[in-house]
Amino acid sequence: MIFQVTILGTSSALPTADRYLSAQLLTFRDKNYLIDCGEGTQIQLRRFKHSFQRISKIFISHLHADHFLGLPGLLSSMSLLGRENELQIFGPKGLKEFIDTTFKVSETWLNFPVRFIETQDKFKECIYEDEHITIHSFPLFHRIACTGFLFQEKEKARKFDKKLLDKYFITPDQIIDIKNGADFHAPDGNFYPNSEITISAPPIHSYAYCSDTAPYEGLIEHIKGVDTIYHEATFTSHLSARAKETRHSTATQAAQTAKDANAKKLILGHFSTRYPDTSELVKEAQDIFPNTFAANDGESFEI
Amino acid sequence: MIFQVTILGTSSALPTADRYLSAQLLTFRDKNYLIDCGEGTQIQLRRFKHSFQRISKIFISHLHADHFLGLPGLLSSMSLLGRENELQIFGPKGLKEFIDTTFKVSETWLNFPVRFIETQDKFKECIYEDEHITIHSFPLFHRIACTGFLFQEKEKARKFDKKLLDKYFITPDQIIDIKNGADFHAPDGNFYPNSEITISAPPIHSYAYCSDTAPYEGLIEHIKGVDTIYHEATFTSHLSARAKETRHSTATQAAQTAKDANAKKLILGHFSTRYPDTSELVKEAQDIFPNTFAANDGESFEI
Numbered sequence: 001m002i003f004q005v006t007i008l009g010t011s012s013a014l015p016t017a018d019r020y021l022s023a024q025l026l027t028f029r030d031k032n033y034l035i036d037c038g039e040g041t042q043i044q045l046r047r048f049k050h051s052f053q054r055i056s057k058i059f060i061s062h063l064h065a066d067h068f069l070g071l072p073g074l075l076s077s078m079s080l081l082g083r084e085n086e087l088q089i090f091g092p093k094g095l096k097e098f099i100d101t102t103f104k105v106s107e108t109w110l111n112f113p114v115r116f117i118e119t120q121d122k123f124k125e126c127i128y129e130d131e132h133i134t135i136h137s138f139p140l141f142h143r144i145a146c147t148g149f150l151f152q153e154k155e156k157a158r159k160f161d162k163k164l165l166d167k168y169f170i171t172p173d174q175i176i177d178i179k180n181g182a183d184f185h186a187p188d189g190n191f192y193p194n195s196e197i198t199i200s201a202p203p204i205h206s207y208a209y210c211s212d213t214a215p216y217e218g219l220i221e222h223i224k225g226v227d228t229i230y231h232e233a234t235f236t237s238h239l240s241a242r243a244k245e246t247r248h249s250t251a252t253q254a255a256q257t258a259k260d261a262n263a264k265k266l267i268l269g270h271f272s273t274r275y276p277d278t279s280e281l282v283k284e285a286q287d288i289f290p291n292t293f294a295a296n297d298g299e300s301f302e303i
Numbered sequence: 304m305i306f307q308v309t310i311l312g313t314s315s316a317l318p319t320a321d322r323y324l325s326a327q328l329l330t331f332r333d334k335n336y337l338i339d340c341g342e343g344t345q346i347q348l349r350r351f352k353h354s355f356q357r358i359s360k361i362f363i364s365h366l367h368a369d370h371f372l373g374l375p376g377l378l379s380s381m382s383l384l385g386r387e388n389e390l391q392i393f394g395p396k397g398l399k400e401f402i403d404t405t406f407k408v409s410e411t412w413l414n415f416p417v418r419f420i421e422t423q424d425k426f427k428e429c430i431y432e433d434e435h436i437t438i439h440s441f442p443l444f445h446r447i448a449c450t451g452f453l454f455q456e457k458e459k460a461r462k463f464d465k466k467l468l469d470k471y472f473i474t475p476d477q478i479i480d481i482k483n484g485a486d487f488h489a490p491d492g493n494f495y496p497n498s499e500i501t502i503s504a505p506p507i508h509s510y511a512y513c514s515d516t517a518p519y520e521g522l523i524e525h526i527k528g529v530d531t532i533y534h535e536a537t538f539t540s541h542l543s544a545r546a547k548e549t550r551h552s553t554a555t556q557a558a559q560t561a562k563d564a565n566a567k568k569l570i571l572g573h574f575s576t577r578y579p580d581t582s583e584l585v586k587e588a589q590d591i592f593p594n595t596f597a598a599n600d601g602e603s604f605e606i
Contacts, residue, residue: 065376080316
């Protein structure tokens with residue numbers, strides 16, 4: 001089962017030749033989700049050979065220029081390339097007005113339906129769910145309305161241990177009950193608690209996207225226990241005053257959040273252009289949370 | 304005197320890894336003008352090491368996605384990098400609404416004034432003039448309102464030939480008159496026609512930007528005698544029906560326009576992504592207009 005994130009852009013505010021603006025492609029099973037869509041995202045998708053058309057949902061954290069300006073170009077290209085399938089776009093108030101205005105002045109009509117689902121930044125909310133995944137938005141603390149996104153694989157049913165069939169005749173309905181947690185009372189009077197006749201399901205995986213945000217009370221509870229966190233680390237601690245002023249995080253703050261949330265892995269991104277070399281940011285975070293990595297454009301991480 | 308154009312993007316409709324979307328930086332004397340601003344233009348400016356801030360005017364030909372979507376990101380970056388000088392943006396109706404809406408939803412306030420000058424596509428019009436250059440917009444024939452731009456160095460005064468001072472006392476006012484074309488009647492009765500007592504001014508240069516357009520009656524008179532033409536060549540002649548349908552040009556049509564306009568040099572661009580190798584387009588054009596070049600991202604041409 002594939003669950004991975006491919007980083008498409010890692011620069012904060014201004015693009016550089018090496019680092020484009022925020023965008024990530026999350027692949028879960030056979031679905032592709034795009035998270036944020038800075039200018040040049042369609043170029044990065046082409047460069048790293050990912051199909052535009054397999055993207056079924058797009059999640060926009062907030063409406064700062066470096067997180068959403070790639071959207072109309074990407075939608076235009078999807079249409080030119082023949083897309084017909086619906087695209088869902090989750091994002092804050094104002095996003096639909098921006099897209100509608102852009103396509104009105106450019107006299108663009110897309111060949112596929114777009115459904116906008118407006119997010120809010122007041123409380124954590126389930127914004128999508130199917131049999132395999134649950135997706136929540138949750139508030140971040142930035143200069144304008146901003147949300148993170150939490151992608152959680154659904155808990156799988158425990159597996160029925162077929163050895164029991166060697167001893168007893170068990171109906172299909174009983175097997176379903178056992179998979180759903182029932183114990184088994186055998187006709188011979190023996191009692192089998194569920195834990196003895198089922199096998200643990202494989203562990204579930206989860207991914208939290210936290211960009212852009214200053215640390216705030218309440219963030220941890222939204223992402224507690226997540227496997228992998230992507231967290232912005234715009235500055236090193238030397239610039240913590242600047243981070244506070246602009247409602248961004250330092251690498252230390254990102255690491256503290258990952259530690260407090262009991263995460264297993266931390267990916268840092270959204271780097272200020274003053275850090276062409278990100279090793280200082282990673283080192284600072286690793287002092288608190290050792291399993292930290294710097295995101296680089298084009299890099300993929302298993303979740 | 305510098306008069307050159309640097310190509311920033313050459314792909315039609317969709318960007319590729321090698322070819323970004325339409326944008327050019329025209330440098331005339333100490334001024335930089337940006338012509339069109341497809342998505343990723345700010346990335347190309349950085350890549351080819353051109354300052355954002357030296358751009359004083361931006362000219363947008365039309366509002367198809369591949370020609371203007373880089374504008375809000377570029378303006379945001381100019382502001383973040385501390386620009387204070389006014390920027391003038393020439394473009395069609397709708398452009399200001401697009402920019403205003405984008406910055407409204409993103410709660411962006413630029414640190415510098417922007418002045419919009421609306422262009423029209425009904426007739427040729429002088430849209431800017433100073434002591435060194437005249438800039439006209441002129442109608443192109445595309446699916447939506449679209450203009451080309453003609454940049455013409457101003458005719459310089461002929462130079463006064465100082466050898467005349469060895470023979471006669473000539474007042475400063477008389478010298479100005481001679482520079483402006485007057486003949487000289489010497490006190491000794493001799494007559495000197497202007498052409499004998501002045502030296503030719505260096506030749507003036509001019510550049511026409513023609514993208515996107517199908518050929519149409521009337522285009523030639525707008526650009527007659529221009530030195531260098533940039534003309535779109537989206538297709539080869541094999542796809543002339545497709546060119547007609549989408550109101551684009553073939554390489555042959557671009558070359559015929561350059562020939563009919565008595566141009567000295569033709570630069571082709573705005574290539575369909577079906578031509579990773581543009582040599583076929585150039586060869587086709589050279590059959591009609593030998594001094595033809597294909598534009599490549601990052602390449603500069605003297606005008």
